[in-house]
Amino acid sequence: MIERFLFSSLALLAMTSAGALAAETPASLMARYAQEAGVPASALSAARGAALYRTDHPGRDGQPVRCASCHTDNPKQPGRTRVGKRIEPLAPTANAERFTDAAQVEKWFRRNCTDVLQRECSAQEKGDFIAWLNQIK
Amino acid sequence: MNTLLRGIGVLATVGTVSLLAFSLPSGGEARGDGGGDVMPRLTHKAWQQECASCHLAYSPALLPRASWQRLMGGLDRHFGENASLDPATRADILRFLEANAADSGTSRMGNKVMQRMGANDAPLRVTETRWFVREHDEVPRATWSRKSVSSAANCAACHRQAEKGVFDEHDIRIPK
Numbered sequence: 001m002i003e004r005f006l007f008s009s010l011a012l013l014a015m016t017s018a019g020a021l022a023a024e025t026p027a028s029l030m031a032r033y034a035q036e037a038g039v040p041a042s043a044l045s046a047a048r049g050a051a052l053y054r055t056d057h058p059g060r061d062g063q064p065v066r067c068a069s070c071h072t073d074n075p076k077q078p079g080r081t082r083v084g085k086r087i088e089p090l091a092p093t094a095n096a097e098r099f100t101d102a103a104q105v106e107k108w109f110r111r112n113c114t115d116v117l118q119r120e121c122s123a124q125e126k127g128d129f130i131a132w133l134n135q136i137k
Numbered sequence: 138m139n140t141l142l143r144g145i146g147v148l149a150t151v152g153t154v155s156l157l158a159f160s161l162p163s164g165g166e167a168r169g170d171g172g173g174d175v176m177p178r179l180t181h182k183a184w185q186q187e188c189a190s191c192h193l194a195y196s197p198a199l200l201p202r203a204s205w206q207r208l209m210g211g212l213d214r215h216f217g218e219n220a221s222l223d224p225a226t227r228a229d230i231l232r233f234l235e236a237n238a239a240d241s242g243t244s245r246m247g248n249k250v251m252q253r254m255g256a257n258d259a260p261l262r263v264t265e266t267r268w269f270v271r272e273h274d275e276v277p278r279a280t281w282s283r284k285s286v287s288s289a290a291n292c293a294a295c296h297r298q299a300e301k302g303v304f305d306e307h308d309i310r311i312p313k
Contacts, residue, residue, distance in 0.1 A: 083290040107222075110221065115218055
């Protein structure tokens with residue numbers, strides 16, 4: 001019991017300090033994902049990221065689904081959730097807050113990759129995805 | 138027709154205002170629960186941040202505790218979408234939802250919802266509660282599916298002040 005308490009306190013402490021250091025940039029996240037994938041950051045591909053964004057996948061209900069279904073074909077534009085709420089643009093050039101908080105980025109990759117691809121995205125895919133969005137002017 | 142509608146609007150407004158006047162708490166309560174069609178005024182950081190990234194942060198007063206427990210227990214399959222949270226945030230939000238749920242006795246809105254709730258009911262959708270169905274029985278089916286509305290979950294499409302928790306009749310404008 002005490003061990004469990006200690007462990008969760010430690011985990012909480014780790015999370016809090018990670019939160020305090022959350023100021024990431026698209027480039028630092030690309031570097032992190034490249035490292036996780038075991039490739040140099042220069043091996044990330046904007047073209048693969050674009051393809052990931054634009055490709056239709058069979059959704060859970062059999063209907064085709066892709067990132068653009070909610071985020072629109074132009075990631076500089078705001079999107080809409082399924083219930084009509086505005087989604088701020090994905091491209092950092094249109095929304096400076098994008099890809100600046102590692103926990104947020106991980107949360108949305110986890111959720112949206114499972115919704116669109118029916119699986120989690122690999123570190124390489126996440127890096128490619130940011131690489132593409134980050135070079136949009 | 139227009140005059141008639143406006144008349145109804147005025148009547149509804151007067152009705153709501155007088156309801157509000159009579160339902161004001163007598164003591165100096167810290168929490169504003171205006172009664173009528175106003176959600177209890179609540180603040181909770183994670184509830185507002187997390188739930189409202191995809192939809193309005195629906196008031197905890199709209200569903201009973203058992204509903205919130207079911208809902209928060211299945212966030213990885215949340216109405217067809219993955220809305221999973223880390224365990225600490227999930228527990229934090231659930232505690233808040235339970236403390237202010239319709240059957241917590243903390244708000245007039247909750248009491249109204251519970252008046253029409255069966256003892257063992259734990260609906261997952263606010264739109265399935267008898268309270269909601271009755272409040273919206275004059276809205277034609279086709280209106281809900283308009284592109285400008287998208288879904289009955291999109292309160293703010295018609296309730297212009299929904300983000301502020303205000304659902305008075307005179308703030309309603311149904312988009313084309």
